[in-house]
Structure formats: C-alpha cells, structure tokens
Amino acid sequence: MTATTSIRRAGSWIGGRRVSGSTTLPVREPWTDKLVAEVDLADVRHVEQALQLAHNARGGLLSVPAHRRAEALHQASAGLLERQAEVAAAITRESGKPISWSRTEVQRAATTFRWAAEEAVRWSGELQRLDSDPSGEGRLAVQRRFPRGPILGITPFNFPVNLAAHKVAPALAVGAPIVLKPAPKTPLSALLLGEILAGCGLPEGAFAVLTVDDDVATRLVADPRLPVVSFTGSGPVGWAIRDAVPRKHVTLELGGNAGVLICPDWHSDSDLRRAARRIAAGANAQGGQSCIAVQRVLVDQEVYERFLPLLLDEVEHLAVGDPWSPTTTVGPLINRSAAERVKEWVDEAVSDGARVLTGGSVEGALVSPTVLVDVPPKARICQDEIFGPVLTVTPVNGADEGLRALDDSRFGLQAGVFTHDVQTAFRAHQELEVGAVIVGDIPTFRAEQMPYGGVKESGIGREGVRAAMEDYTEPRQLVFSEV
Numbered sequence: 031m032t033a034t035t036s037i038r039r040a041g042s043w044i045g046g047r048r049v050s051g052s053t054t055l056p057v058r059e060p061w062t063d064k065l066v067a068e069v070d071l072a073d074v075r076h077v078e079q080a081l082q083l084a085h086n087a088r089g090g091l092l093s094v095p096a097h098r099r100a101e102a103l104h105q106a107s108a109g110l111l112e113r114q115a116e117v118a119a120a121i122t123r124e125s126g127k128p129i130s131w132s133r134t135e136v137q138r139a140a141t142t143f144r145w146a147a148e149e150a151v152r153w154s155g156e157l158q159r160l161d162s163d164p165s166g167e168g169r170l171a172v173q174r175r176f177p178r179g180p181i182l183g184i185t186p187f188n189f190p191v192n193l194a195a196h197k198v199a200p201a202l203a204v205g206a207p208i209v210l211k212p213a214p215k216t217p218l219s220a221l222l223l224g225e226i227l228a229g230c231g232l233p234e235g236a237f238a239v240l241t242v243d244d245d246v247a248t249r250l251v252a253d254p255r256l257p258v259v260s261f262t263g264s265g266p267v268g269w270a271i272r273d274a275v276p277r278k279h280v281t282l283e284l285g286g287n288a289g290v291l292i293c294p295d296w297h298s299d300s301d302l303r304r305a306a307r308r309i310a311a312g313a314n315a316q317g318g319q320s321c322i323a324v325q326r327v328l329v330d331q332e333v334y335e336r337f338l339p340l341l342l343d344e345v346e347h348l349a350v351g352d353p354w355s356p357t358t359t360v361g362p363l364i365n366r367s368a369a370e371r372v373k374e375w376v377d378e379a380v381s382d383g384a385r386v387l388t389g390g391s392v393e394g395a396l397v398s399p400t401v402l403v404d405v406p407p408k409a410r411i412c413q414d415e416i417f418g419p420v421l422t423v424t425p426v427n428g429a430d431e432g433l434r435a436l437d438d439s440r441f442g443l444q445a446g447v448f449t450h451d452v453q454t455a456f457r458a459h460q461e462l463e464v465g466a467v468i469v470g471d472i473p474t475f476r477a478e479q480m481p482y483g484g485v486k487e488s489g490i491g492r493e494g495v496r497a498a499m500e501d502y503t504e505p506r507q508l509v510f511s512e513v
C-alpha cells in the first residue's frame with residue numbers, strides 16, 4: 031500500500047505567514063527514491079526578516095500572560111492531533127518511517143506541546159531569605175528565570191516533528207522567540223507544524239520555521255540575534271557549532287551507541303523472552319535510526335546460550351519493508367547511501383572475524399535487521415554510531431565486567447539494564463556515565479517530560495520540556511533591602 035505521491039510545494043513560515051523563495055530544495059521519498067516535494071529555500075531577505083522579528087519579539091512574547099501562552103500551546107497540541115494523519119503521512123513520505131511510528135510521533139509531539147502548556151502556567155520564581163548571614167539582615171530576594179534570548183533550534187531527520195516540538199514548545203512556554211531550522215531531508219512535517227503554529231494566535235516573531243541550506247545555517251549559528259543554539263544531530267556538526275560560537279549558550283543532543291546488559295538474575299523464560307522482544311524492537315524500530323537505538327547487547331554468560339536463539343527468533347519475525355503498510359515496524363533508512371554505509375561497516379566487521387547470525391543484506395535503502403557475534407571490540411560497528419538496524423551481541427562474566435563493558439564507550443546517552451536486583455540498579459545508576467539508566471528495559475525509552483540528553487561525546491545539556499525551559503533561561507535576582 032503506497033500513499034499518493036504528487037509533488038508538493040512547501041516553504042518557510044516567518045511572522046505567521048508562509049513565504050516563497052527563488053530556489054528550491056528537492057525532497058525524495060526514501061522508500062521509492064522518487065521526488066515527492068519541492069521546498070522553497072528562504073531568501074536572504076526572508077532570513078533577515080525572521081532574525082529581526084525574533085529579536086524584536088523578545089520583550090513582547092515575555093509580556094504575553096502565561097495563560098495566553100499556555101492556550102497557544104494547547105492549540106498547537108490540538109492542531110497536531112486534528113491533523114495527525116496528514117502530518118504522519120508527511121513524516122513517512124520524507125523519512126521512510128513506518129506509518130504506525132509516524133502516527134506515534136505526532137501523538138508524542140502533541141503531548142510535548144500539552145506538557146509545555148501545563149508547565150507554562152506552573153513556571154514561577156522563588157523567594158529567598160538573605161538573613162541567614164548578618165550581612166543579609168533586612169534583605170529578601172525574588173529569583174525569577176528569564177529567557178537568555180531568542181533561540182535557534184536545529185533538528186535532525188529522524189524525529190522531524192517531535193524533536194522540533196521539543197525545541198519550540200519549551201521556548202514558547204518561557205516566552206522566548208524561536209527560529210527552527212529543520213533537517214533538509216525532512217522539512218515537510220516541520221513546515222506543517224509551522225502552519226499549525228501560525229493559527230495559534232502567537233505574536234509576530236514568536237516563531238519561524240526556516241528552510242535553508244547548511245551554509246545559511248552556519249550564518250544563523252553565528253548571528254548575535256540568536257544567543258542560544260539548541261542543536262540535535264550528529265556529533266561532528268554539533269561540536270563544530272559549539273567551537274564556532276564559544277560565547278553562546280549551546281545545547282547539544284548528539285549520537286550514541288547505546289548498550290544494554292542482561293544480568294544473570296534475569297533468567298526465567300519469560301524474562302529472557304521479554305528482553306529479546308524489547309531488544310529486537312529497540313534496535314530495529316525506524317531502521318535503527320534513533321540516537322538511543324540498542325546497538326551493543328551484553329549478556330551474562332550464564333544466560334547467553336538461552337538468550338541468543340530467542341533474540342534471533344524475534345529479529346527474524348520483525349515486519350520489514352513498505353513503510354506505508356500499517357504492520358511494518360522496520361522501514362528503509364533515510365536514503366540508499368546510508369544503507370550502503372551500514373553494509374560497509376557490517377562487511378568490515380565480518381572481515382575482522384565477526385559472524386552474521388541473521389540479516390546483513392541491503393536492497394535499495396532497506397537494510398535487513400542484522401545480528402552479529404564475535405565482533406572485535408575495536409571494530410567500527412562497536413565503537414561508532416551505526417544508525418542502522420544492527421546489533422552486536424557479546425557475552426560477559428558477572429556484573430563488574432558487564433557494567434564496565436556497558437560503560438566502555440565514547441558516548442553516554444542512555445543504558446538499559448535487565449535486572450531484578452535493586453543493588454545492581456543502584457550500582458548502574460552510580461557507575462554508568464550516561465544521561466539515564468533504564469532498569470528492566472532497553473535504553474530506547476524516552477518520555478516527553480523526562481530530562482533527556484547525554485554526556486561524553488553524546489552532548490551537553492538536557493532537553494525534556496521542563497529541563498529545556500531551565501536551559502533556555504537564566505536566573506535573575508531582585509533584592510529588596512530594609513524589609
């Protein structure tokens with residue numbers, strides 16, 4: 031089943047209006063490799079207009095009462111749900127994401143906006159006594175957090191609506207204007223979000239969605255009218271942005287090679303079956319193109335032999351193929367060259383001694399879900415982010431070795447630990463250098479309100495609605511004397 035693929039036109043949203051441009055960006059459908067849309071790239075004068083409007087909107091947006099900003103955020107949430115089918119189809123068309131996952135993504139984005147609406151009215155300050163020391167006698171302080179300034183949000187291709195929501199919704203909740211620059215491979219759904227936001231009664235300049243090429247994006251990063259850069263994407267681009275603007279407030283949500291550990295106490299048949307099912311799903315959903323997709327599976331040797339066939343059974347029964355089919359869970363990668371790169375890494379590991387237990391083939395942009403064992407630890411497929419449906423499975427001996435292996439990564443986004451033992455859970459929490467440890471499940475779990483982000487090469491700062499609101503603002507004191 032394939033949705034109709036007429037060529038669409040779309041373009042940036044600036045000042046609540048759709049603008050056209052003189053050059054266009056082609057958007058291809060990963061599943062068919064056909065041209066499905068032409069998106070107008072914003073001209074220099076439109077980019078300038080968006081920047082100036084954001085700059086001018088600083089005070090205005092902040093003085094919009096919280097209940098009005100919350101109302102606009104609720105409207106955005108409702109608008110996404112009303113147009114869920116249309117936005118989901120745009121995601122699948124531009125990214126190849128299976129349609130059921132695209133629907134879930136729109137639902138999640140609606141939740142992100144709703145949560146931001148609720149936080150917008152809870153967002154408050156703090157009263158501080160200063161007389162705990164004689165020097166502060168007779169003084170009292172009010173602390174409020176104010177926006178650091180207009181925000182530049184840059185998003186990747188793999189969650190084109192919900193990651194845009196995670197930039198835009200918290201910004202509007204705290205009263206900070208935001209310019210969103212979506213990924214050029216997947217601009218359509220973010221532009222639909224722009225259209226929805228344009229109907230939410232926000233002041234001019236509160237938001238813009240700008241489709242630009244990466245050269246113009248570099249200029250946006252450098253522009254002093256956008257003092258905050260919130261970037262989600264690959265490590266090399268993210269760290270280069272941080273180096274380019276060391277005086278700006280930069281948040282980086284980057285990649286990883288997430289691991290999961292199965293401890294010896296996770297040993298009943300139902301335990302192992304559940305771990306196998308969750309790991310197969312977490313490695314392969316959306317073709318493994320998630321920053322927290324399971325990539326490295328470490329299994330205690332006591333349960334390794336029983337676990338492996340269960341995992342292979344789950345992986346081999348995944349519904350792979352046409353992303354428009356409602357039952358598909360593993361669709362194509364973003365394009366053919368991404369699939370070829372994944373194949374190259376698998377072949378390289380095999381020539382170094384790894385064995386493919388299932389998968390390993392490529393057809394167009396589709397990579398068959400792949401399980402590898404006997405992978406040399408130094409192989410690229412262990413060390414780097416594969417961003418494809420590939421798992422490496424390695425036996426470990428005991429909790430010490432297992433936790434050490436889990437932590438043996440340049441990255442640190444999230445880790446999963448299958449254990450019933452609360453002591454192991456606390457140890458993992460304390461010892462693993464990651465943004466979150468998920469106990470009894472895979473690392474591929476994210477809730478919209480949860481602080482989310484990584485350490486080491488996976489980035490700096492946290493998203494998740496409330497955490498992003500804090501990140502976008504800084505505290506400012508108002509001290510009253512002689513009170």
Ligand code: NAD
Nearest residue numbers: 185186187212213244247248263264267283284285286321
């Ligand atoms: P990418 O780094 O290629 O692109 C991300 C964004 O950066 C795009 O909008 C792109 O146009 C823009 N960009 C590229 N060059 C730029 C420049 N010089 N200046 C400003 N912007 C520039 O990433 P991608 O391939 O779209 O996404 C995949 C990556 O994103 C993976 O590494 C994945 O792990 C990561 N990711 C991280 C998270 C997270 O929350 N940690 C979530 C999703 C994806």
